[in-house]
Amino acid sequence: MKRIRVKNILIISLLTFSFLFTGFQPTGSRAPEFKLKKVVIDAGHGGRDPGALGSYSKEKDITLKVALLVGKYIEENLPDVEVIYTRKTDVAVDLKERPNIANRNKADLFISIHCNAATNRSAYGTETFVMGTKNFEANFDIVKRENSVIILEENYKENYEGFDPSSPESYMMFNLTHKAFLSNSLSLASKVENDFTSRVNRHSRGVKQAPLYVLWNSSMPSVLVELGFISNANEERYLNSKDGQTYLASAIYRSVKAYKEEIESL
Numbered sequence: 001m002k003r004i005r006v007k008n009i010l011i012i013s014l015l016t017f018s019f020l021f022t023g024f025q026p027t028g029s030r031a032p033e034f035k036l037k038k039v040v041i042d043a044g045h046g047g048r049d050p051g052a053l054g055s056y057s058k059e060k061d062i063t064l065k066v067a068l069l070v071g072k073y074i075e076e077n078l079p080d081v082e083v084i085y086t087r088k089t090d091v092a093v094d095l096k097e098r099p100n101i102a103n104r105n106k107a108d109l110f111i112s113i114h115c116n117a118a119t120n121r122s123a124y125g126t127e128t129f130v131m132g133t134k135n136f137e138a139n140f141d142i143v144k145r146e147n148s149v150i151i152l153e154e155n156y157k158e159n160y161e162g163f164d165p166s167s168p169e170s171y172m173m174f175n176l177t178h179k180a181f182l183s184n185s186l187s188l189a190s191k192v193e194n195d196f197t198s199r200v201n202r203h204s205r206g207v208k209q210a211p212l213y214v215l216w217n218s219s220m221p222s223v224l225v226e227l228g229f230i231s232n233a234n235e236e237r238y239l240n241s242k243d244g245q246t247y248l249a250s251a252i253y254r255s256v257k258a259y260k261e262e263i264e265s266l
Contacts, residue, residue, distance in 0.1 A: 040102035043067035047092025052117035069249030099218035132209025184221035191255035
């Protein structure tokens with residue numbers, strides 16, 4: 001009995017010392033903090049897909065110019081962040097491939113840049129979308145337009161497993177979304193819209209949720225930014241102007257910078 005008691009005392013002592021030493025690890029051995037290392041910037045549409053059409057311009061050209069500017073500002077001012085583009089020229093990139101580029105590169109953030117359009121020519125303002133099905137019916141026209149680009153792709157029925165962008169029933173699968181990224185996506189989206197209003201003096205239509213394929217298929221916080229309505233004459237002029245593109249790109253860059261500071265301070 002005495003030997004067993006001594007053995008138990010030794011075991012308890014060893015466990016106690018082990019616990020004490022693990023509790024006093026040097027600062028350098030702490031788990032690494034999260035860093036924003038890679039950002040994928042997606043210029044919407046391109047090549048055979050012009051996107052929304054204005055009276056004299058195409059969405060694909062505006063989104064490319066703004067996307068390249070956003071990337072340039074990040075590269076110049078946030079040298080520790082790698083920028084990856086889904087396209088840098090006027091080429092077609094399949095809708096499914098855009099988020100896959102981000103997934104393959106293990107990106108920390110995905111930003112898809114677009115221009116809006118409406119049959120109501122007086123509609124104007126910016127919008128930023130995150131993945132979700134809240135108020136789906138109200139946003140269905142935008143959802144249908146942005147997802148319908150898959151019809152231009154070869155074998156789209158096989159590649160997208162029968163998904164029909166014009167059928168509300170096809171969106172039932174989007175209920176199984178990656179809610180783990182919703183909070184961070186909403187944080188970035190809010191910053192983008194706030195910067196559009198406070199720094200660029202644009203009218204914001206707010207942050208919205210929609211089942212957009214390009215966001216649903218990404219495995220990281222993701223947003224889709226609508227820069228304005230190319231169908232509105234005033235906004236089309238602004239979207240095509242050098243100042244307009246510079247201000248909008250700068251606002252998106254500042255939002256990424258603020259988002260980076262926020263998540264790295266947690």
